[in-house]
Amino acid sequence: GRNCFQFFSKQTSDRLEKEHAMCHALHSVLKNGNKDNQLCLQYQPLLNIKSGDTTECEALLRWKNHKGESIPADEFIPLAEKTNLIEKLNLFVIDEACKQQSIWQQSKNINMRININLSGNKIIFSKLLKRFIENVNHYNLNPNLFGIELTERTIHEVSKDTIKDLEQMREKGVKISIDDFGTGYSSLSYLKKLPITTLKIDKEFIVGLPDDKADHALVKAIITLGHSLNLDVVAEGVETYEQFAFLKKYSCDIAQGFYYHRPLPGNKISYLQLAA
Ligand code: C2E
Ligand code: CA
Ligand code: CA
Numbered sequence: 686g687r688n689c690f691q692f693f694s695k696q697t698s699d700r701l702e703k704e705h706a707m708c709h710a711l712h713s714v715l716k717n718g719n720k721d722n723q724l725c726l727q728y729q730p731l732l733n734i735k736s737g738d739t740t741e742c743e744a745l746l747r748w749k750n751h752k753g754e755s756i757p758a759d760e761f762i763p764l765a766e767k768t769n770l771i772e773k774l775n776l777f778v779i780d781e782a783c784k785q786q787s788i789w790q791q792s793k794n795i796n797m798r799i800n801i802n803l804s805g806n807k808i809i810f811s812k813l814l815k816r817f818i819e820n821v822n823h824y825n826l827n828p829n830l831f832g833i834e835l836t837e838r839t840i841h842e843v844s845k846d847t848i849k850d851l852e853q854m855r856e857k858g859v860k861i862s863i864d865d866f867g868t869g870y871s872s873l874s875y876l877k878k879l880p881i882t883t884l885k886i887d888k889e890f891i892v893g894l895p896d897d898k899a900d901h902a903l904v905k906a907i908i909t910l911g912h913s914l915n916l917d918v919v920a921e922g923v924e925t926y927e928q929f930a931f932l933k934k935y936s937c938d939i940a941q942g943f944y945y946h947r948p949l950p951g952n953k954i955s956y957l958q959l960a961a
């Protein structure tokens with residue numbers, strides 16, 4: 686139409702159909718308030734390399750659809766980001782993570798910071814921070830029991846007002862991490878502008894350790910960069926002892942990955958700390 690042509694292959698239309706069905710299904714789950722618990726969070730413990738302690742974890746979203754199929758987060762989250770579903774999804778995650786933290790605090794023997802992934806555009810983002818603060822107040826939680834993870838993509842969407850909100854949160858002890866550091870198309874100037882506490886090295890750079898020369902050089906350089914800016918450095922996707930040993934040798938602060946632990950349901954976290 687309008688003097689334009691578009692070519693659709695069978696493959697493209699199959700993919701679009703699948704995406705459409707996925708959006709529709711996700712939309713109904715959120716509209717029903719997740720009544721049948723299709724969505725839930727799992728928590729992946731992080732290991733402090735120097736002390737050997739586990740004082741924090743990352744909340745990761747899981748979706749089992751009405752047919753009982755698990756849909757990978759890498760598939761449905763980018764899709765939700767393309768539509769307005771991401772706002773509701775993020776709000777769900779914030780509510781759940783705060784509820785879980787409140788349960789852990791009441792149980793008295795779990796003291797684990799929860800790091801929450803937040804994504805979205807300018808408008809969504811300020812709503813998310815509001816909701817987070819409301820929740821922390823509602824459950825009467827110390828904000829230092831939380832961290833937020835932002836990708837370089839989301840950082841582009843952060844307005845001046847939001848930077849102020851982030852600064853206030855950081856003053857109250859909320860950790861602010863740059864997720865998937867080094868994979869976004871981004872200049873490094875945000876490292877000066879935002880109240881960041883932590884760099885998370887993407888697993889893409891960890892996978893080739895310790896042999897791959899480029900990964901070796903990049904990871905060493907990111908650790909040095911982070912430390913010279915007074916930031917903690919987390920390596921994600923650590924799967925082997927050799928990777929772990931490399932990170933320890935170069936003074937990376939925290940390791941996350943299957944080598945230490947897979948993500949667990951919130952009620953399975955307790956034994957970890959009791960065993961520590
Ligand atoms: P991410 O934030 O980089 O999260 C780390 C991903 O690496 C998780 O995948 C985790 O399960 C996986 N992982 C952890 N250790 C290892 C390991 O040793 N080896 C390998 N190969 N993978 C490991 P997951 O849960 O599938 O999540 C994928 C992405 O989806 C996340 O990447 C994040 O970008 C997004 N995501 C997940 N949960 C949420 C959420 O609640 N909100 C938002 N906005 N995004 C989320
Ligand atoms: Ca993350
Ligand atoms: Ca990450």
Ligand code: CA
Nearest residue numbers: 865887888921
């Ligand atoms: Ca990643």
